[in-house]
Amino acid sequence: MIAKKEMVAMLLAGGAGNRLYVLTKERAKPAVPFGGKYKIIDFPISNCVNSGVDTVGVLTQYQPLELNTYIGNGQPWDLDRMYGGVHILPPYLAGATGDWYKGTANAIYQNMHFMDQFDPEYVLILSGDHIYKMDYAKMLQFHKEKEADLTIAVLNVTMEEATRFGILNTNPDSSVYEFEEKPAKPKSTNASMGIYIFNYKKLKEYLIKDEENPASSNDFGKDVIPAMLNDNCKLFAYPFEGYWKDVGTIDSLWEANMDLLNPKLPLNLSDPLWRIYSRHNATTPHYIDEKATVADSIISSACEIYGNVSQSVIFANTTVGEGTDLEYSVIMPNVKIGKNAKIQYAIIADDAVIEDGAIIGADPRDCKEGEWGIAVIGQGAVIKSGQVVLPKQIV
Amino acid sequence: MNAFSILFSDTFYYDRIGELTKNRNLASVPFGGRYRLVDFVLSSLVKAHVPNVGVITRNNYSSLVDHLGSGKDWDLDRKNGGLKILTPFANNMGNSSSKNKFEALNSVKTYIRHNLPDYAILADTNIVCNIDFKAMVQFHKDTNADVVCLYKKRDVYEGSTSIAVNENGQIVGSRYHGIANGEQDNFVLKVYVMKKDFLLNLIDTGITYGWEEFNRDFITKHFSNYRIFAMEQKGYCKVLRNINDYYQASMDLLNPEIRREIFQSGTNILTKIKDSVPTMYGSNSKVKNSLIADGCKIDGTVENCVIFRGVHIKKGAVVKNSIIMQGAEISENCQITNVIADKGMVLNEGVVLTGSESFPFIIAKNTKI
Numbered sequence: 001m002i003a004k005k006e007m008v009a010m011l012l013a014g015g016a017g018n019r020l021y022v023l024t025k026e027r028a029k030p031a032v033p034f035g036g037k038y039k040i041i042d043f044p045i046s047n048c049v050n051s052g053v054d055t056v057g058v059l060t061q062y063q064p065l066e067l068n069t070y071i072g073n074g075q076p077w078d079l080d081r082m083y084g085g086v087h088i089l090p091p092y093l094a095g096a097t098g099d100w101y102k103g104t105a106n107a108i109y110q111n112m113h114f115m116d117q118f119d120p121e122y123v124l125i126l127s128g129d130h131i132y133k134m135d136y137a138k139m140l141q142f143h144k145e146k147e148a149d150l151t152i153a154v155l156n157v158t159m160e161e162a163t164r165f166g167i168l169n170t171n172p173d174s175s176v177y178e179f180e181e182k183p184a185k186p187k188s189t190n191a192s193m194g195i196y197i198f199n200y201k202k203l204k205e206y207l208i209k210d211e212e213n214p215a216s217s218n219d220f221g222k223d224v225i226p227a228m229l230n231d232n233c234k235l236f237a238y239p240f241e242g243y244w245k246d247v248g249t250i251d252s253l254w255e256a257n258m259d260l261l262n263p264k265l266p267l268n269l270s271d272p273l274w275r276i277y278s279r280h281n282a283t284t285p286h287y288i289d290e291k292a293t294v295a296d297s298i299i300s301s302a303c304e305i306y307g308n309v310s311q312s313v314i315f316a317n318t319t320v321g322e323g324t325d326l327e328y329s330v331i332m333p334n335v336k337i338g339k340n341a342k343i344q345y346a347i348i349a350d351d352a353v354i355e356d357g358a359i360i361g362a363d364p365r366d367c368k369e370g371e372w373g374i375a376v377i378g379q380g381a382v383i384k385s386g387q388v389v390l391p392k393q394i395v
Numbered sequence: 396m397n398a399f400s401i402l403f404s405d406t407f408y409y410d411r412i413g414e415l416t417k418n419r420n421l422a423s424v425p426f427g428g429r430y431r432l433v434d435f436v437l438s439s440l441v442k443a444h445v446p447n448v449g450v451i452t453r454n455n456y457s458s459l460v461d462h463l464g465s466g467k468d469w470d471l472d473r474k475n476g477g478l479k480i481l482t483p484f485a486n487n488m489g490n491s492s493s494k495n496k497f498e499a500l501n502s503v504k505t506y507i508r509h510n511l512p513d514y515a516i517l518a519d520t521n522i523v524c525n526i527d528f529k530a531m532v533q534f535h536k537d538t539n540a541d542v543v544c545l546y547k548k549r550d551v552y553e554g555s556t557s558i559a560v561n562e563n564g565q566i567v568g569s570r571y572h573g574i575a576n577g578e579q580d581n582f583v584l585k586v587y588v589m590k591k592d593f594l595l596n597l598i599d600t601g602i603t604y605g606w607e608e609f610n611r612d613f614i615t616k617h618f619s620n621y622r623i624f625a626m627e628q629k630g631y632c633k634v635l636r637n638i639n640d641y642y643q644a645s646m647d648l649l650n651p652e653i654r655r656e657i658f659q660s661g662t663n664i665l666t667k668i669k670d671s672v673p674t675m676y677g678s679n680s681k682v683k684n685s686l687i688a689d690g691c692k693i694d695g696t697v698e699n700c701v702i703f704r705g706v707h708i709k710k711g712a713v714v715k716n717s718i719i720m721q722g723a724e725i726s727e728n729c730q731i732t733n734v735i736a737d738k739g740m741v742l743n744e745g746v747v748l749t750g751s752e753s754f755p756f757i758i759a760k761n762t763k764i
Contacts, residue, residue, distance in 0.1 A: 282663065282665045284427070289684060
């Protein structure tokens, strides 16, 4: 017997994350390290736990190994539960049927049996590439008060940004009358955050319908939501206030990391009432040497800093050699940086080795217009002594 | 490994680390930025795949229980065996808690008897080093010894008993030093390996004759009646017997070689895991030669320090040659030199605290100044 759950969360973590290039060559986007000791997926999972949602299905497809290992039995998030807890849901074969996940809606469709086990009233759909803190319990409360079939969390963006999002046009009571995907001329600035609460019965009905439609691309934004609007289902937009960042591109990932260095940021990671949990190892404290200077930076455990660090986020177990200048950069775990290197405006992925005197990235003020960008070094890459990696270059 | 272990959370001796052991035992004294002393020997046991570890407690053990919990963070939360905290209990022999190691062992004989492995490892928990328990058990087999212990060459201090070891490693002599004469000699580190049955008999013998201490009453007196062998513990190894040892060992961690030896020589030092954020450095931070744990906010000057988790050092504050434990708040323009501050210290603006290198100033837990 399995206890009934009021709401089950389904986290879409199978995307390839092509716009992160080398950073997602060997892992899914939600497994990309963030903020000195987290992975992106820690945010939605911690939000679930903090909102009292203790049953989370994580749908994986693209390069799932690192993610699977990371999630494990869910213990770091307190999700190793007798009933519920975290479940990794890969696509599977079922007799003659079974297939890869064809789209977001199809992925959920293929896991209806999983959700059925918990007999939920509501299903929360999340994606694994956003950095934010949100109380889904409040959103559920809103959903119930409005007696909605579907509630979509929305963020108030600028007119300019609105052209890059799915925009929900609403009546004064927050009910949705129109949904436009990336409109050229947006009518409003309520951008969909890709966070949905469905009444499970309605969700099931529309997933089955959607699956029967051969013309559908099986996507929530493109197919399911328009179909529900078309049938006059009750759709509501739930306004979210606070810090929210899509980290699907190199620039936005870098920016979100840099945001953490701003002490006034409305994303407080050390709030004891809303912790962001992550899988930790017992690593030593970090060491700052006599010759080092460190300012305006985040440094994680087991690092050894002998060089000069400013405006940077450094993950665990990284060494920065003597005489090296590091600024405005994100250094992921286990990176070895030699002596007298110069690293500016760069993202360096896990296990990379930067030999002595390498030069990576540049200050935008020193570049011609259009030539500047974040330099990116992939997982395990080796930058030879004295090698130069230009801004925008991806190794 | 075919061995179980019993750890002593106190040495049942005069080893106290000032205020730090007022409300906790030696085993749970915070050390090295995020550890407790027990983590070092416990991690060596885990590395040697010792499946069962019992920790004998006497008093003040709530902090240790809180730290060790179920043993999960040391991978000792097992269906069979794993970590067990052996709390004192009143029995039909009377209801006072054990006064020495033999009484303590006598009170946990059931635990020893029910342990399936053949070898017993006994160890104190105030030792900072990596111990190769596999080699110790192998040495025990190779030499057909009754007991194998570790020894370390170090300075003689007043009232200590050194041992003489022959070329096979057998202990063949002992000598009491009434005064510290500036020389070095071999001293037993309180880590022992023996067969389980031998231990059970030895406990009975010890209780019969009123023995109190393993080294003093057994090893250094009865080496001629038993086959007692000793292995040299090479490399960095520090027994923390008092506040100066503690201060010195903490400062030793700032030496890259010693740090490498303890933390990166193959034994992963495990400890209780907490979800703290990474450490944040502000625009005014000036940090030199310091070990800094997660969750700190540092905007002042820090030199030659060990800073534990969640310490806030504000702008203009200067902290030198100090050990600042978890959760301290050091406000603007404070000046702290040669201080050991227990958890939760709060300093208002402009406080000046100065100890001396040979006599560090100790601040008790949760002190507000």
